[in-house]
Amino acid sequence: MISKELDRAGFPVALISAMYPVAEQIGASRIVKAVAIPHPCGDPSLPADMDRALRREIVTTALKALETEVETTTLFAPKMAVSS
Numbered sequence: 001m002i003s004k005e006l007d008r009a010g011f012p013v014a015l016i017s018a019m020y021p022v023a024e025q026i027g028a029s030r031i032v033k034a035v036a037i038p039h040p041c042g043d044p045s046l047p048a049d050m051d052r053a054l055r056r057e058i059v060t061t062a063l064k065a066l067e068t069e070v071e072t073t074t075l076f077a078p079k080m081a082v083s084s
Contacts (some may be wrong), residue, residue, distance in 0.1 A: 001026045014076070016040055016058060024073050030065040033077045053055040054080050064071065 003013040007029050017023045018034040034040035035054070042055045057078040065076040 001028060003028050012066045014062040016062055020075060024075070026071060027074060029070050030068065031073065031075050032062045032065055033075060034058065054078070 001015075001023075003015045004027055006013045012030070012048070014030040014032050015023050015028045016032045016034045016042050017028075018037045020031050020033050021032045035043050035058070042051050045049060046054065057080045061072050061076050061078045065074070068074070068076075
């Protein structure tokens with residue numbers, strides 16, 4: 001997985017994934033829980049303002065993950081509810 005190789009090279013990586021158990025098994029260091037496979041960073045079934053807030057929360061969570069020092073695989077979950 002490219003995120004693992006970038007991390008080894010010294011570039012912090014936050015992987016946004018709806019398949020976070022697979023990302024954990026592969027050993028990605030920072031995993032951000034996404035909404036769903038076809039729409040990882042949003043939910044088009046939501047009203048536009050709620051979808052925008054959800055997308056912002058996912059990206060904000062990913063940025064916080066990048067700022068966080070981790071020793072092992074760490075799962076970051078957005079504060080807003082996302083589908084599993």
